[in-house]
Amino acid sequence: MTQAWVLGQRALREGWRTPEALLPTLFIPLFFLVVNVGQAAKIFPAASTEFLYGQGYGAFQLPSSLLLAASFGTAALFLVEDIEGGYFDKLRASPVPRSAIVLGRLIAEVAKGALIAAAIVLLGVIFGISIASGPVGFVLLVILTALWAAVFVGFMQLIALKTRSAAATNSAGLVFFPLLFLTPNFVPRDLLTRPMEIAATLNPVTYLMEALRSLILRDLVWADILPGFAVVFVLGALMLYLNVRMIRNYD
Amino acid sequence: MDDVAGVIDQQPPGPEWPGNAAVRAEGLVKHYESRTGTIEAVRGVDLTVEAGEVFGFLGPNGAGKSTTVRMLTTLLSITAGSAFVAGIDVARDPDAVRHRIGVALQEAGLDPRQSGRELLILQARLFGIAPDAAAARTEELLALVELEDAADRRIKDYSGGMKRRLDLASALVHRPEVLFLDEPTTGLDPASRLTVWDEVRRINERGTTVFLTTQYLEEADALCDRLAIIDGGLIVREGTPAQLKADLRERHGLDSDPSLDDVFLDATGRTRSRVAGDVQEVTS
Numbered sequence: 001m002t003q004a005w006v007l008g009q010r011a012l013r014e015g016w017r018t019p020e021a022l023l024p025t026l027f028i029p030l031f032f033l034v035v036n037v038g039q040a041a042k043i044f045p046a047a048s049t050e051f052l053y054g055q056g057y058g059a060f061q062l063p064s065s066l067l068l069a070a071s072f073g074t075a076a077l078f079l080v081e082d083i084e085g086g087y088f089d090k091l092r093a094s095p096v097p098r099s100a101i102v103l104g105r106l107i108a109e110v111a112k113g114a115l116i117a118a119a120i121v122l123l124g125v126i127f128g129i130s131i132a133s134g135p136v137g138f139v140l141l142v143i144l145t146a147l148w149a150a151v152f153v154g155f156m157q158l159i160a161l162k163t164r165s166a167a168a169t170n171s172a173g174l175v176f177f178p179l180l181f182l183t184p185n186f187v188p189r190d191l192l193t194r195p196m197e198i199a200a201t202l203n204p205v206t207y208l209m210e211a212l213r214s215l216i217l218r219d220l221v222w223a224d225i226l227p228g229f230a231v232v233f234v235l236g237a238l239m240l241y242l243n244v245r246m247i248r249n250y251d
Numbered sequence: 252m253d254d255v256a257g258v259i260d261q262q263p264p265g266p267e268w269p270g271n272a273a274v275r276a277e278g279l280v281k282h283y284e285s286r287t288g289t290i291e292a293v294r295g296v297d298l299t300v301e302a303g304e305v306f307g308f309l310g311p312n313g314a315g316k317s318t319t320v321r322m323l324t325t326l327l328s329i330t331a332g333s334a335f336v337a338g339i340d341v342a343r344d345p346d347a348v349r350h351r352i353g354v355a356l357q358e359a360g361l362d363p364r365q366s367g368r369e370l371l372i373l374q375a376r377l378f379g380i381a382p383d384a385a386a387a388r389t390e391e392l393l394a395l396v397e398l399e400d401a402a403d404r405r406i407k408d409y410s411g412g413m414k415r416r417l418d419l420a421s422a423l424v425h426r427p428e429v430l431f432l433d434e435p436t437t438g439l440d441p442a443s444r445l446t447v448w449d450e451v452r453r454i455n456e457r458g459t460t461v462f463l464t465t466q467y468l469e470e471a472d473a474l475c476d477r478l479a480i481i482d483g484g485l486i487v488r489e490g491t492p493a494q495l496k497a498d499l500r501e502r503h504g505l506d507s508d509p510s511l512d513d514v515f516l517d518a519t520g521r522t523r524s525r526v527a528g529d530v531q532e533v534t535s
Contacts (some may be wrong), residue, residue: 006376010365017364017405086360090421093324093356094377095349251328 003096007104008111014078015112025072025116029065030123036061040186051188053217059129062121063212064185066141067205069120070113070149071176073169075105076156080166092250102243105157106150113149117142129216137215140225144215147232148208152176154239161246179205204231271338273429273460274300274323278332281318292318294484295332300462300477302428305455307475308464311519315484316464317357320433323462324354337428350378353422353430353459357437359414360421363407367398367417370406371424378425385424392420396450412443419450429460436470448474468511480518488518 015022041057052060082088091101121141125131131138159172182199183206189197200206211228214221279296282289293315300306310316321327323334325345334341337351362370371392375385393399396416401409409417415435422430432451436444444467451474455461465471471478472492480488488495495514499505503517515521 002379003377006373010362010369010373013369014362014364082362085363086356086358087362088360089326089356090354090360090374091377092326093349093352093354094374095346095379096377 001100004100004103004107007091007096007100008107011075011078011105011108012111015074015108018078021074021077022112022116025069025074025112026119029069029120032068033058033061033065033120033124036064036186044187051191051217053132055130055132055217056128058124058127059216060213062124062129062216063209064180064183066117066120066145066212067148067180067209068176069116070145071152071173071180073153073156073173075109075112075153076160076169076173077166079105079157079160080164080169083160083164084166092247098244098247099240101247102154102157102240106154106240109150109153110146113146114142116149117145131216132218133215133220137220140220141212141215144208144211144228144232147229147236151232151235151239154236154243157243158239158246161243161250179203182206183209185209204235207231271302272299272335273302273304274298274306274334274336274462276319276323276332276334279319279322279329279334280331281315281322281327282330291484293322296481296484296486298479298486298489300429300460302460303455303458304476305451305461305463305474307471307478308462308481309466309468309471309478309515310464310481312466314481314519316481317433319481320356320431320462320464324352324431325349326354350425351428353425353427355415355418355422355430355432355435357433359418361406361414361418364405366403366405367393367409367413368402370417371421374421375424380425388424392423395423395453396420397446410443412439412446415439415443415447416450419447419454423454423459427459429462430454432461432463434464434466436465436467444470468515472511480515482519488514 037056037058044052044057044060046052046054046056049057079088082091121129121131121138131141133140155175156169156172160169163169182196182203184192184200189200189206189210192200207227208231211225214224218224276296276298279293280291281293282291284290296315296319308316308319318327322329323336323341325341325348329342336348339347339351341348365373368389371389372382372385375388376382380388390399393402396419398413398417398420401413406414406417419432419435422432435451436447439447448470451461451463461474463471463474475492477489477491478495479486490498492511492514496508496511499509499514499517500507503509
């Protein structure tokens, strides 16, 4: 665990020293939030839209922005740099558990994800969004977003390890957009057309989005929240396993 | 420094290994699968490096030098044959091998966003050295490779020579028994190359076995106790530089001692003709 922590500190320094890679993860989700609210807020007025629970449409859209912010996977691009520059081989030639090599980056990704999620939520609060589940809900919101960041970067690291290419890794990140749009992104699941509803039900990101949305719009409704955490824990364990296996077999 | 020694003392024992060679490979083979078929990068390498030697591993581009080094340093799987490093079976117990070796590969494996000091402390911590001992070892190594003044600068601002020296230092944090250097002076200016040579000699004088690949024959001549020449994935010559030169002189009935360049060209099936001492032509 010490080695994972030492590598995590290194990955955090790496992120901190490359603000140009970090800042878009804050601004682009905020841009989408503003644009989506601008386009659809009049269709769903707060006073007469039941699924908004009295808040504006921005509160409904905030989870999409949080998930987008957590799905840039910049750590995987840093990994490609390590591979291309030879530092990854240096690590592999050291007696470092392969799980520590993966966990180091995931620890840093969770920390960065938490920071960005907190910043976006606080900006949302400044512009009138309230977190109906209170301070505990705020913390859960940040943790869930940060854990998703680790899951998604775990997926992108698989691509990085397999292809060893920055271009391929970057392109793989685009897979998030179909995942995002096959969710109840603009309206709740029961208002989707039947094919979209089926697709959304099969999409694990839906449960994350519904958990985040519930934390913003409602009190602590565990029936909504727990499936979101189940998704990140199951997918997180799977990504960790696949990453470690790929590093062990890396030739 | 007690902590550093402690880490080495606690290394897990490897399988039994007869003899005290630092490196021994028998029938070492590496095949790659590609779209065009199987590539035989290394086709059965046998070699022995005694403890305390500086061993040179020479060969033209694509001969299998780096592939062999990558197998010996646990970075590549072994297709067939066996390899023991510091008495440990590389295939059976790679982690124990990693505790005992230092590795500086062809492309200096450094993180450009860290400072030299940060990188060395990190490397020491990865080898299980306690924070205080890691800091002390870092200062020692910075002095050894004469980078004290640049220790807090980001590595991206280092020159090529400085990066090589830092890479060398990072391979030494845990006082390895065997140090693998893959073309450590490629791309360096002559002054930096001489500095690296001096450092390799100093490291070897302290008891570390050095396994060095190089394309520079004068480097091998200056540094190595023994050397092997690999071509087409097979060892084609092995011995001390003096033995190899004497052998060529005897086989070709030359009047004077040939150079290591001549040995290399002869061993790899290349020839050259000289006109008034100048190289006129090199052919395969």
